[in-house]
Amino acid sequence: HFNDPLFIRVGNEMIPTELAKQIFPLISEVIDKVESINNFNVNFDPLTSDQLFTIAMTDVSHLVLLPQLTNYLKEKAPLIRLNIRPITPETSYQMANGEIDLAIGFLPQLEEGFYQQKFFRQHYVVISSKSHPRLDPNNFTLEDYMRESHIDIDAGIGHYHIKNELQNKGLDRNILIRLPSYLGVGLVVQETDAIATVPYYLSQVLLVRENLQILPAPLDFPTYDVKQHWHMSCHHKSSHKWFRQTCYELFKTA
Template sequence: MRFDGLDLNLLVALDILLSEKNITKAGEKLFLSQPATSAALARLRDYFEDDLLVQIGRSMVLTPMGESLAKPVKDLLIQTRTLLNNRHKFDPLTSDRTFTIMASDYTGSVLLPELNRKLAEYAPHCSIEQIMPSSEAEKQIQRGNVDILLLPSVNIIDEHPSTEIFNDEFVCVMWDQNSLSNKEMTLQDYKNAQHVMVRLGTIYNTPMIDDWLIRNLNFERKVGYVTINFSSVPLFLIGTPYIAIMHKRLADIAAKHLPIHICQLPWETPKINIYMQWNKFQETDPGLVWLRDLIMETASYL
């Protein structure tokens, strides 16, 4: 189908080419050979009268025209997909849709297991794919690569709709035989101890929540261990003098199975607010409207 002289099938190719900035990788996503992908790019260059992508050294970069097209084309495709999804009423009993949710292992442990149980009951043929947060969370929701973000309020962007679904508080956690478990922890105790910290894989250099909590205390923590997810923190406390900051809901889950001690932090800490966010162009997608309602229902029981 053509619109104003452009084969609309090429818009999908344009979107992926502008995102990947690599003909081979774009071809893999389009299920096209490299020559066929190059031919598609040539047709796009001819239509827009611009190179769109140019080779500089070993990399390809977008021209100013390519940069200006990237977001509008992505938005147009998201809107088109939502329009097509709106053709039919979403039936959870018969749909086989896969929903993609970006959430940390914290939210994955606290909320998603119950959500999965509800999904199995209400939408037995649907499934959830959880994706770990990355430094490109904002881009992932804007590009429509994920259906839902479940992240702290500090990671939510203003451009797209969001709503708070639950909150939590922070506690100090240690092995239940740690000498500090028998006393009320002081700020000096906290400063003197060695710590288990979290750094999430692709956002290793991004400050985690414990960095945010202690930023006004003006001291450098002694790091005993750095782990790559929140749920593994208690395992690295057992048999050590280490301590850690944890979300209370997650710490309570761990304490049911592991010999850990939970206590209050020796200073006032703000709560953490977990938000749900989705792309504004998917506001009326029937399947996502249903999923968002199910997430809200599940979170209300926490």
């Protein structure tokens, strides 16, 4: 390839040529980097590693999954650090260039070109104040649903599942407030007579924190899968494999 033997025999010894001497530092640097990568993969220890994992998450995942993950890491990998980012149109690019290690949520835009693993299937329920004067969880009808004022959450693809299902049936809700995310919906519902349609696992979290009740959705809103997604550049990295498996074991049944 170099049009040079690189080594020549002198007696019983192999002596490097001038070209070999010139390229040796470059080759040595490459070998050192490869060994460093191999050592990093082989020697990853969650008990002692202080690696930073950057995760892109939907706001529902913030509320439902992040506390459980944080508590687990505190016990099993106390030095591991997390950097949480929102899902944006740039998320796929940031995953490809190594800025983001993992993306978690309902993310159909990452179905193509990324590895993925399902955690659980999510469906919708309705929440209201526990002291709501008109609603009974054991007898909640579509007529009740349409009569009440609604908190509408404009957050991601799931928002359009609800909107499209209502439009397909020619139904138009009375929207009292529109929120940009699910983060404040529990408190708003608790303090008003308005209701909100939210993912089931989120309702379980809100039920513990707020004075709410859960009502069955009176329509068959589409279900969806919550998954973790990652780029091929991270697929074989031992630290990343450990982190993915940890997330899967924690969240596979939410």
